[in-house]
Amino acid sequence: MIVCQCGPVSDTTIRDAIRSGAHTADDVGDVCGAGVQCGTCRPLVERMVDEAMEQVGPAGRGSGSTHG
Amino acid sequence: MADPVVDALNGLIGTEMRAVNQYFVHAKCAESWGYPKLAARFREISIEEMNDIEVYMDRVLLLGGLPNLQRLDAFQIGENVPEQLDAAIALEEGAIVQLKEAVVICEDAGDVGTAELLRPKVAEEETQLDWLRTQRSLVDQLGEALYLAGQTGA
Numbered sequence: 001m002i003v004c005q006c007g008p009v010s011d012t013t014i015r016d017a018i019r020s021g022a023h024t025a026d027d028v029g030d031v032c033g034a035g036v037q038c039g040t041c042r043p044l045v046e047r048m049v050d051e052a053m054e055q056v057g058p059a060g061r062g063s064g065s066t067h068g
Numbered sequence: 069m070a071d072p073v074v075d076a077l078n079g080l081i082g083t084e085m086r087a088v089n090q091y092f093v094h095a096k097c098a099e100s101w102g103y104p105k106l107a108a109r110f111r112e113i114s115i116e117e118m119n120d121i122e123v124y125m126d127r128v129l130l131l132g133g134l135p136n137l138q139r140l141d142a143f144q145i146g147e148n149v150p151e152q153l154d155a156a157i158a159l160e161e162g163a164i165v166q167l168k169e170a171v172v173i174c175e176d177a178g179d180v181g182t183a184e185l186l187r188p189k190v191a192e193e194e195t196q197l198d199w200l201r202t203q204r205s206l207v208d209q210l211g212e213a214l215y216l217a218g219q220t221g222a
Contacts, residue, residue: 001144001146001147001151001154002144002147003142005145011144040140040142042142043141044142044144
């Protein structure tokens with residue numbers, strides 16, 4: 001599924017970025033370019049990051065080893 | 069003070085605009101991928117959604133408001149047909165919830181006319197959602213390749 005149409009960047013790429021250690025929407029933007037151009041998809045990217053972080057929990061942050 | 073009915077209608081316009089764009093992109097992708105039957109249906113739905121926007125815009129103007137076409141939230145683009153169907157199902161599910169809430173807002177405001185205008189739209193969107201769910205179910209039952217074979221021009 002394409003989340004960021006400016007890139008374009010898919011949900012898979014964004015999840016990979018999160019798994020590889022991007023734990024904020026800014027981090028995701030730096031890693032794969034999602035949400036940094038027109039900004040329309042930014043809320044979606046933020047939600048994906050939040051959901052991933054909730055699944056991992058505080059202990060998992062910084063480990064970069066979550067499951068998607 | 070914002071008029072809750074106008075605000076609700078403008079919210080619906082925003083959702084319909086997302087739907088117009090999402091279905092139209094999906095129609096053009098499906099056409100490009102070689103599935104003209106599915107493309108034609110997506111294109112038809114996109115135009116139906118555009119007609120809904122016109123109805124809501126006319127109603128906003130009748131109520132003395134200004135149609136707001138600036139509220140264009142993000143929408144998802146499927147990278148394949150099953151993803152297109154999933155994105156459309158998610159969009160329609162949200163639209164139906166929003167429509168039902170809008171009907172309640174109209175009723176609470178005593179605006180029977182707008183409530184009556186919106187009520188049949190709920191059933192229309194539910195029919196749309198049912199068609200989409202049927203297509204998604206067919207993909208699961210037949211397998212993606214066989215389903216897609218039925219969407220080619222042959």
